[in-house]
Amino acid sequence: MEHYHMNLTLKVWRQKNSNVKGALETYQVKNISSEMSFLEMFDVLNEQLIVEGKEPIAFDHDCREGICGMCSMYINGQAHGPWQKNTTCQLHMRAFKDGDEIVVEPWRSTAFPVVKDLVVNRSSFDRIIQAGGFISVNTGNAVDANAIPIDKKDADDAFMAAACIGCGACVATCKNGSAMLFVGAKVSQLALLPQGAPERESRVLNMVAQMDKEGFGNCTNTYACEAECPKGISVANIARLNSEFLKAGLSTEEN
């Protein structure tokens, strides 16, 4: 693979804190290697800003290997940038060429208020999990792990749903700011496994109620969430969420 260097113009969202208005600011970076990750390019810019006596840009990041779900940049109008099934930290500069202009914004959603610059508050996701994204089994209560065989297909599907990293790209990319993919993934994982059965109905009802309470929008089936999801979580999980919700609603009415 041929490596090259590039100069870039960056337009980055700057916002001091959640109480003030923000704006896009323009920066130039030079001699960026195509081998760098997108966040390493930001490191270069931040070092440059500090040396110039300016404030560096605040952005969330941690593992830098695409699994913790902390990084969250909206790059040229796409959550996590131009590559498919990819997080911001795994985006590499070979996706760009010399002279490109790159616009970088935070996740935009009512339920994810901006904290500073590109950092947003995603604690609404934790509260949705608190509402029911678990199996109530205290430590020490478990039976032998092989006591309950699980169909490999169900186990595989549960794993595919459980691969969600909770980054919020689905919400950021949805025109309605819906969290249905995130919620659908967790509801599906636990609904597919026999261990999740006892709380199946209360779980979906409580998680959906919390989702609504947090101000997430509704799903209108544009599938943008699936297209932008760095882990390729399928919209089939939204269908399963709807079906679980309906079933739970009916059964609650019967009671």
Added chain:
Amino acid sequence: MALDSKIPHGEMDKKWNDYKGHVKLVNPANKRKLEVIVVGTGLAGASAAASLGELGYKVKAFCFQDSPRRAHSIAAQGGINAAKNYQNDGDSVFRLFYDTVKGGDYRAREANVHRLAEVSTAIIDQCVAQGVPFAREYGGLLSNRSFGGTQVQRTFYAAGQTGQQLLLGAYSALERQVALGNVKMYTRHEMLDVVKIDDKARGIIARDLTTGKTEKHFGHAVLLCTGGYGNVFYLSTNAMGSNVTAAWKAHKKGAFFGNPCFTQIHPTCIPVSGDHQSKLTLMSESLRNDGRIWVPKQKGDNRNPKDIKEEERDYYLERRYPAFGNLVPRDVASRAAKERCDEGYGVGTTKMAVYLDYKDAIIRYGKIEASKQGNDHANQDEIIALGKDVVKEKYGNLFEMYEKITGENPYETPMRIYPAVHYTMGGLWVDYELQTTVKGLYALGEANFSDHGANRLGASALMQGLADGYFVIPYTIGNYLADEIHTANISTDHPAFVDAEKAVTDRLQKLKQINGKQTVESFHKRLGKIMWDKCGMARNEQGLKQAIQEIQDLKKEFWSDVRVPGDIEEMNLELDKAGRVADFIELGELMCVDALNRNESCGGHFREESQTEDGEAKRDDENCNYVAAWENKAEMGWELHKEMLQFEIVKPTQRSYK
């Protein structure tokens, strides 16, 4: 102060059961009155906070990330060991115990390791009950694979995302306790000091990283579950935020630091590509199950790997270690890669890499698939296509990750790998109950030193984090808290809290006021280079002495010329980082002091002065059979305390994987 490891008497396989049978208990009404602080929410912290909350203690949990789900345990790829013997291949609690003691090169505490092996099976049960989607076979039962340093298949896994699935399991248990009101969660908070009253840990000073304000929190006990300190090397497989600060503050408040120089250099990471590099990415050790590691037989061979014929390749692990081949433990595999590259056989543009090749595995699996399909006359292309599908199912996400980072397709061309800093076996010294030398202050998971000796076997970190959190601390903490039921909550207006908070804010002010010319990042890079060059994969007396001097100089320069922009009472990521790097600099010195003191090679600690004729690590059991526990003496440096190791069951021998 004499170290008391509090290892229970009795036979090895009965110690833990006897301990549990006699340990003090706290009745449910009293648990409600006792507050426990848990710092860090990785596998150890989340499992501990959830389990203690379930028991009825009042728990406060802290993490620096925006959610507990993001702790770096999430990045563990390969798997978790457990002595289930589901494969009927001869595994047992004893074998797991034996492999772990031997794999750790006889520098771990036997009683702790035995307990770890005993509780390993319950961890798998607990995780499955929580809905952790481990890989399964068609019959619906759990699947296993093998990992380096062992000859049985005892590793449970969820594709290449085992850490993620285990952490999300523990996270869901934690969030359930948050919803029930048993745990109060503080995200984007960093612990900046331990508060001690009458020689007992009674709380912490934390900083809210969103507002920048410091806070005082009381607890009857404090648990540090804050992970390892590999980022002292700047480049490592750790997350960018992983740091030693909480453990270091505890160390400065009296907690001894155990075996700080024991660092694990993982053999299969994506090599450094340039000066811009901010972190290194691991390729799971599970890849060594099927991949073959080689370099060209000819020095400086620049040909495309495809053009290098079979007889021109040196499969050096298979050559040197025929019994274990590519599955030797990590320390052995790492040193062997370094040896080949140092000798001039390395590959890639930097020549600091070796090949990890899937060509043979693809053909092998392809032939099996073709035969399963009854196609005995499959041509080479058909076989390769079938084989690629199998490899994709097993390792697809890892191959994808490699391609994203390097732009090369590992199905077509061998991966280039090189060792990188991954895990720290050293950590806060703890006794059998996981208590540090400060009463009421505990360390769990990677933050403590206890179970892995001088080298950790693959798939054992997840096991240890969850063992400590789910199955050890819920018992051992009761032994301490049972005597604390009469201790009423101490007001955070107590002078000890006020003084500790003032010391924290003074230090923040100081960092801010230096207003020098050099960035925090530049100091971190320089520290990392000193550590990697002189306290990395190979160490010698002269280099370590130089490193100590260089680090002392770097510390002075840092405190006179660092530049921290922004204000204290706001979100200020540079200020957060400055505090962490300042602590890393001090830790770096201690690591070199420890490495200099340990005049032997063992596990990940390779002293060049101590090697066998064929270049293997040479332990010195006569003089070095101890845990080095270092007491901080402020400006006077450190005082060494030795915990002599007793091996009742696994008698130390020179490790051989040949």
